[in-house]
Amino acid sequence: MTVAQSPPRPLDDGLPQLRATLEDADGLLLCLDFDGTLAPIVDDPNAAVPSERNREAVASLAAAPSVTTAVVSGRALSDVRERIDGPSIYAGNHGLELARRGSIAVHPVARKRAARVDRVCSALEDSLASVPNCRIENKRLTGTVHVRSVPPAAESVVRRRTREAVDRFGGDALEISLGKRILEIGPDVPWGKGQAVELIAADVSPETVVVYIGDDVTDESAFRAVEPDGVGVRVGNDDPSSASYRVRAPADVAAFLSWLGSTGTGLVE
Known part of the structure; x- marks a missing residue:
């Protein structure tokens, strides 16, 4: 389904509705971009690290039985796996590499x-x-x-x-x-982050809420994949996006992840 692009609303506006949705759900599938989302954008990509608050929040959510966490990054799979611990699923190279269930799949083309x-x-x-x-x-x-x-x-x-x-x-x-x-x-293949997220989501219950958070053009296909049944959160300004909501920076991502782990859901004990 194609989602029309418009400026995303501030995430705070949607928290009451998201809380109600999560209360009725079987679980949460949380998919996260890395650069510009968990880690601030830096001049040297090798120097990118997630903020400590994001690292702790991801670890806490990843440990919750009713939460499935995935990192979906443009970085190579081996690279992004070294930068953030906790998630059970990693997609690298914009979804061309996918590590889950103890194995790694690579797009054949x-x-x-x-x-x-x-x-x-x-x-x-x-x-x-x-x-x-x-x-x-x-x-x-x-x-x-x-x-x-x-x-x-x-x-x-x-x-x-x-x-x-x-x-x-x-x-x-x-x-x-x-x-x-x-x-x-x-x-030149019809595959990107959106297709990777759809593949990941196919493994969870249909009653699971899917949330995707990202900041770049390559994240738009993932927003389209989860909206409107799930929730897309764009990190950055209010430029038009297929995401429903936005936050400003990785620090705000950390606040949202902490909310998901506490007042936002009953999924983390």
Whole structure:
């Protein structure tokens, strides 16, 4: 179902309704993005860590029998698993990798096209080496060109050379998508965070409330996957989104997670 985009309402406006919904539910499936949601956005992606309040809140919710927690990130699966403990499910590379029930599944097309991603990333390491503060992250199944600290005058060069490399080594097999100050390179397949969340949700009771919290363009498919029966919460400003509600920053995410673990539900003893 397609959800029309409009500015999300402040989350505080929806807490009474959410509490009533949770009281009638069998449980809660809580799906969380990492960067910009559990961890503040930083110039160096390697330095990103969840806030202590978010770390503690996730651990508390993950330990509750009636709560299933999942992290759904653009980071590689091995990377995001090292950064936050507790969740029983992890989806990396925008859902192309999924760890659950003791095994890891990788999208078969993404696996086949990983060599193309590697060639693109290698080419960009050379062609963008002269651009100040431009960082190429090879995540095996996808690649990310970070432009957060790139001088504005050089951004057009980064975009042009990225497109040239993808056209040369990826052809129709790869695509470029935009995020917050990043260019994402990945397989041109109809799969993303939304499909990963749908797959995760298929394993829980139909009476389970699904909540997804994220901050970026890639999270919009996940918001569409959970709305309107579940709840999408966008972290950031009031730009139009498929999420119903918004909070401002990871600190507000921590407050909401704490609410879920206490006054929000009876799911955590």
